[in-house]
């Protein structure tokens with residue numbers, strides 16, 4: 001049942017191109033939900049763990065591209081913060097299992113004040129019965145405790161939702177290019193194994209990224225923590241100089257995520273350089289490198305300047321720009337965590353202290 005793979009996690013990582021193709025077929029169902037909803041002035045995403053990282057991508061997408069005020073809230077914090085919900089707010093719950101206790105509690109509270117939508121993988125789960133509207137991610141059963149293919153499918157649903165609400169068919173066009181790019185990244189298996197071998201005995205990792213790459217940094221660090229038990233922290237690159245750069249010493253591995261940037265005029269800042277996450281992350285890379293860090297870079301294959309400041313480099317098609325990158329750039333980080341886990345003799349499918357579904361608060 002592992003389809004020839006050593007673990008479910010590896011099988012599920014390799015299923016991701018097909019999962020994306022399957023999820024993209026949900027576009028009609030998503031259009032129907034959007035037709036039913038209408039009149040939305042504000043969006044509030046709520047989720048836990050990996051699903052929260054998908055929520056955070058949703059915040060960057062809806063605010064920067066559609067200019068809809070959007071929050072992303074950790075479900076267990078929802079009761080302490082979300083008092084501004086109203087009829088014009090759509091509260092979107094993202095949950096693979098549809099049974100996570102913190103997420104269900106928040107859903108029950110939000111149902112009283114706002115319209116609710118649940119993005120769920122498990123058919124017939126509690127969240128699908130209690131939310132006003134439902135979108136299924138159609139990733140199929142996920143056995144590995146560490147979420148992989150369901151994250152990809154959640155992201156695809158969020159992008160399709162944004163494309164439909166904002167009437168931006170170009171987003172769908174971009175998504176359609178991705179399964180093939182995912183297959184190319186999965187072929188970089190040997191490179192990622194080599195990187196895993198180099199760093200498997202390190203005790204601390206730092207993950208950095210800006211904008212759309214910040215959720216990827218968080219998710220990459222979570223994967224590493226969950227299945228290798230190595231301490232990993234993720235920071236928005238701009239935060240480095242506000243504290244964590246003090247941790248860098250000779251040999252500290254820093255995973256830096258810097259896809260080619262999206263240039264958008266910022267309504268607030270009015271200047272197109274403002275969104276140049278790439279130049280700014282590159283200067284952070286130089287800062288950590290000059291303090292002895294070993295930089296593992298994730299970026300475009302034609303980005304010579306980034307490459308020369310790294311010890312290891314995982315390269316992507318230059319046409320995949322920042323705004324769509326979360327769906328692709330997470331894949332080598334899932335593989336990196338997987339291979340380090342296996343090389344350390346751990347069982348990536350059954351990490352200690354964790355359950356697939358957290359039904360207690």
Ligand code: M6R
Nearest residue numbers: 049050051095096097100146147
């Ligand atoms: O079923 P859910 O999506 O609601 O689960 C949320 C988290 O518990 C889950 O994503 C968890 O963080 C995973 N172990 C991540 O790999």
